[in-house]
Amino acid sequence: MSATVADLLRGGVVTLKIASGAWVVSAVLGLALAVLQDLGLAPVKIFQASLTITLRSVPQLVILYLLYFGLGAVGIQINSILAAILALGVADAAFTAEYYRAGFMTVPWTQREAGFSLGLSRMGVLMRVVVPQTIPFVVPPLLNSFVGLLKTATLAAAVGAPEILYRGQNAMSRTGEIVLVVTIIMGLYVVVTMPLTRAVAVMERRLRSYAHS
Template structure:
C-alpha cells in the first residue's frame, strides 16, 4: 500500500493521460462519426459504400489489432508516427465507426414529418439536416454516446502496448521496478472506476438538462 502512495504522482500522471486520450479521441470520434453517418444516409453510391466498408472493418477487427497496425504497420510505408499520435488516431477512428452507427440510428429515428415540414418552408436538404433533424437526433444519441465515452475511457488501456504512458502502462512500469503486482493493479482498478463513475455522473446531468429543454 505504501508503495502505491509513494508512487501516486506517477500513477496520477498516467490517469491524466488516460483522460486526455479519452477526451481527445472522443472529440475526433464524434466528428468522424457524424460525417460518416451523414455519408451513409445521404451520400451517393460510392460514398455510401466507402462508409460502410469503414464501419465494417473497424467493427469487425479488435481495437488492439488496429492500434498495432497504425503504430507499427505504417512504418513500412515510410510513415513514422509518435506513439501518442498513433494512439489518438487509432482511438478516434475506432470511436468514429461506433458513433456513426449511433448517429445513423438517431437520425433515422427523427419522424419523417419533420423533414417534410422543413422542406415545405423552403429549406434545402442540408439546412433541414442542420437545423431540424440533427438537434433532435443528438438528443436521442446522448445516452448511447455516453456509453461509448465510458467504454473509451477503459479501452485507452490498450494503447499501453505501444508505450503510451497512460494509467496501465505507468502501473506496469512500477511493477517492473518493484516486482509487486496486486497493489498497483488494484490501485489503477480503483482509479479507472472513480474516473468512469465521475464521467457517467457528469453525462447523466448533461442528459437531464437536455431532457428538460422541451
C-alpha cells in the same frame, strides 16, 4: 510507494488525454459518416458500409499497430499517444455513427418534408432541422462511448504510450508492488467510470419517459 502513486496519477492524466482525444475524433467522424449515409449517395454508401464492417471486425489493437508501426515503416512516424487517439477514435466512429443514425430516426419524416417545402436543401434540412433535435438523444450514448474509451485507452500501453497501465506494468516489474498498483488502478477506474455509467443510465431513463410522454 508515494513515487509509484505519483507516477500512476501522471499516467492517469495521459489516459484521460488519449480518451478525450479519441472521443472527439469519434464524435466528429461518426457524425460525418452518419450524414454521408443519410444523404444516401450510392458510391458513398458502399464505401461507408464496407468501412463500418471493417472497423467492427478488426481489433482496435491491430488498427493501432497499423497506424503506429505500419505508417511508421512507410515514413509517416506519429507518436504513440497520437496513434492511440487516432486508432481508438476511428474504431469507435463506426459505433458512434450508429448512435447518430438512430438519433436521426427520432425526427419524424414530415419535418424533413416541411423543410424541403421551405426551400432547404437535403444537407440544409439535415444540419438545421434534424441534427439539432437529435442532440439530446445522442448525448447518453456518446457519454457511454467516452467511458468505453477511458477503458480502451489502456491499449496505448502496447505501443509504449506512458498511460496508466504502462506505468503500472513498469512499476510492477521494477518494484514488485503488485498489490499497490492493482489497487490504485482498479480503484481509480471504479471511482471515475461507475458514477459516469450511473449518470448515463439515469439520463437514458429520463429521455425515454420524455420521449414517450
